[in-house]
Amino acid sequence: MGRLPSQRALAATLDRCENAGHGGHAPIDEVKELLRLCRDGKVRLPEQIARHGLRLIKSKEAKRKLNDSELWLINEQVCYALLDTGEIDEATMIVKALSKRFPKSSRVLVLQGALCECCGDYDKAEEVYKKILEENEAHQGAWKRLCCVAKGRGDEEKAVKTLKEYLDVFCTDAEAWEELASLYLSLSMQKQASFCYEECVLIQPQNPSYHLKYADSLYSLSTPSTLHLARQAVGYYSVVLDLTNGSSVHAKYGLLCCLDAIRSQGRGSSSRLTEDEQKLAAKCARELEADYQEKCPALLAHLRATGILPSGT
Amino acid sequence: MRIVASKKGDGTIEKELFSPESLKQNGVALTNGRTIIAIAGGMTSGILGLTGLKGGLCYFMYMLLFTAALALKLGWKYQPYFASWNQVCVDGIFASVTTYILFWTLAYNSVHVF
Amino acid sequence: MLMLDPNVRNWVMIPITFAMLLIGVLRHLVAKLMRGSATAKIKSIQAKQLIQRSQYLRAHSGFLSRAAFNQRKEFFCDKEKGAFCQKVDPSLNPQQQMMSDPSMLSDMLTKNLTMVVPQIVTGAWVNFFFSGFVVAKVPFPLTQKFKLMLQRGVDLSSLDVTYISSLSWYFLNLFGMQGLLQLILGEKTFDDTQVMQQQMSMGAGGLDAPNAFKAEKDQLEMMQHNFRVAKFVELAAK
Helix, strand or coil, X not given: CCCCCEHHHHHHHHHHXXXXXXXXXXXXHHHHHHHHHHHHHCCCCHHHHHHHHHHHHHCHHHHHHCCHHHHHHHHHHHHHHHHHHCCHHHHHHHHHHHHHHCCCCHHHHHHHHHHHHHHCCHHHHHHHXXXXXXXXXXXXXXXXXXXXXXXXXXXXXXXXXXXXXXXXXXXXXXXXXXXXHHHHHHCCCHHHHHHHHHHHHHHCCCCHHHHHHHHHHHHHHCCCCCHHHHHHHHHHHHHHHHHCCCCCHHHHHHHHHHHXXXXXXXXXXXXXXXXXXXXXXXXXXXXXXXXXXXXXXXXXXXXXXXXXXXXXC | CXXXXXXCCCCCEEEEEECHHXXXXXXXXXXXXXXXXXXXXXXXXXXXXXXXXXXXXXXXXXHHHHHHHHHHHHCCCCCCCCCXXXXXXXXXXXXXXXXXXXXXXXXXXXXXXX | CCCCCHHHHHHHHHHHHHHHHHXXXXXXXXXXXXXXXXXXXXXXXXHHHHHHHHHHHXXXXXXXXXXXXXXXXXXXXXXXXXXXHCCCCHHHCHHHHHHHCHHHHHHHHHHHHHHHHHHHHHHHHHHHHCCCCEEEECCCCCCCHHHHHHCCCCCCCCCCCCEEEHHHHHHHHHHHHHHHHHHXXXXXXXXXXXXXXXXXXXXXXXXXXXXXXXXXXXXXXXXXXXXXHHHHHHHHHC
C-alpha cells in the first residue's frame, strides 16, 4: 500500500542516502523511496536525483528489483534531473533508451525537445513541440515547453504571448498564472502581474505563497495617491499570517512596510491607522524583534534601523 | 497534488502532501480485497448450505471480518494510507453484493441441489 | 426439494458462467486494441475550464476586491463580449456532434457494438439452447411476482419461485461478473450495468455547454460580493 509522503520523510530519506557511510553506495531501497517521494511531492533535487538515480539505473540489481513501469518512470525522472545539471551525454543515452521502448509516445517527444533546449538548439526543440501539438492540440506539456523555449531565447514577449494562448484554454492552471505573473514582472508590467496573482489566489486560496506574492505586488503598485492598495495588501498579509499560524516573517515585514507607508505618505484622513491596524503593527514589530533576538541578534540593529517599526516599541 | 496545511495545538504547522495516485491505489486494493472476500464468502455460504436471511447476514459478517483484519493490519489508524475511517469501513460494502450472490448461488447449486 | 440431473449442472450452469467470463475478458481485450489514442478537442476543454474558473470565482470571491470581482464578472457575463454569452459552438453538444460528423458517428457505433453485441448474442445463445428447463435454485426467498421473470419458458405454475431458468441465470452472471472481471483484468472494465443506466439518461459524458454556461451566468449575476479579507486584519491583530 502506498503512503502519504511528508516533508519529514523526504528529508530523512535524503539524509540516509547522502550519508551512506564509508564511501559506500546508498542501498537500492532507500534510493527508490527517495525518487518516489520526489515524484509524488513534485520536489526538484536535480543533483541528488541525478547522482543516486543514475547509479540506480546503471546497476544490475535495478533490472531485478524494479518492475517495468517504475523503471521507466525513474528513467524519465533521472533524465530531467540530468538536464537540470547539464549532463547532456548521460541524458542523451537515457532518451535513446526511452525512445526505443516507447517509440510513439508524446511524453518521450517532450523529453527529446527538452534535450534540444538543453543543448541550446531552440529551433529543433520548437519543431518537436509543434509536431506534438499537430497531433494533439491539447497537450499541456508541449504548450508549456514552447513558452520555455521563448523564455530560453530571451524573447519574453513571445513567451508571454504563448502563455496567454495556453491560459486562454487552460484557465485553471495556477502554476501557469504564476509563471505569467513573473514574466510580466520581468517586463515591469505590475498591473498585469497583479491580475495573474489574483487568478492564482482564486484557484488555490489555501496556499499562502500566492497571497504573499499578490500582497507584494499590491504594495509595489501603491503610490501616495492610491494608498487603498496598500491597505488591501495589509489584508492579504493578514491572511498569510492566519494560514501560516503567525509564523511568516515575510508577511510581518510586508505588514510593517505597508502600515508605515500609509502612516507616513498618506494625506489627511487616509493616513490614520485604525485601531486594529495599530495593534497589528505593534504585534508584528514585537514578534519580529523577538524572532531576531532569538535566531540572529546580530541583525537586530539593522531591523531597527529600517525605520518601519512603529515608534514606541 | 494537494498541499494541506493544518495547524497543530502547539502552534506548529503540519503540511502534508497528498498523493492522489497513492490514495487511488489503496482504494483499488481495498475494492479488490472486498471482491475476493465476497467470492470466498459466497462459496463458503453455498457449500455450507445457507439459505435466505442467514446467507444475507453472513455477507455482512464476512465484510465485518475483512474490515477488522484490515484495521488490525493498519494498526487501528487510517493515516497515512486512507483519507478517513469512512472509506475504510463503509465504502464499497455494497459493491460486491452481486458477486457474493453469484458465487453463493453457484456453490449452493453445485453442492446441494444437484 | 427437487432433484435435478447433475448433467444439467455440468453442461449448462457451469458452461454458461465459464463462457460469460471468457467473453468478458475477450471483449475487454478487443476494446483495448480498438481504443487508439483519445485526443481531446480544445473547444470542449476550454468550455469545461471556463466553467471551473467561474466556479472558483464564485467560491472564493471573498478573497478578491470588489473591483477585481466586477472585472471578472463582466468578463463572463457581458451581453456582447462575455465568455458565457458567446454563441456556443453547436458541435460541443454531444448529440449535435453525432449528427454532423459521420466519422464520429461510425466511431461511436463501433464502440457501442463491441460492448452491446456480445451481450445480445450471448443472451440469444443461452435462450436458444437452454430454454425450457430449470437450471439452478437461488438460495434466497423471492416473492411470486418474480416468478414470471425468472422462469421464462418453464410453464409450471406450481413450481417454487427459487428455481430459475437459464436466462435468469445469465442475468445473474451478468451482474455478478463485474467484480470478478475487475479483479482479473486489473482495471476499470466496461461495466454492463452502467451502460443500461446510461441509456436512460442521454447526453452523459459530454458537457452540455450551452446550458452549463447559462446556469453559471445566472449564478454569477445573482451573486453578492463580500470582501472577507478585511476581517483577517482584525483576526491577526488579536
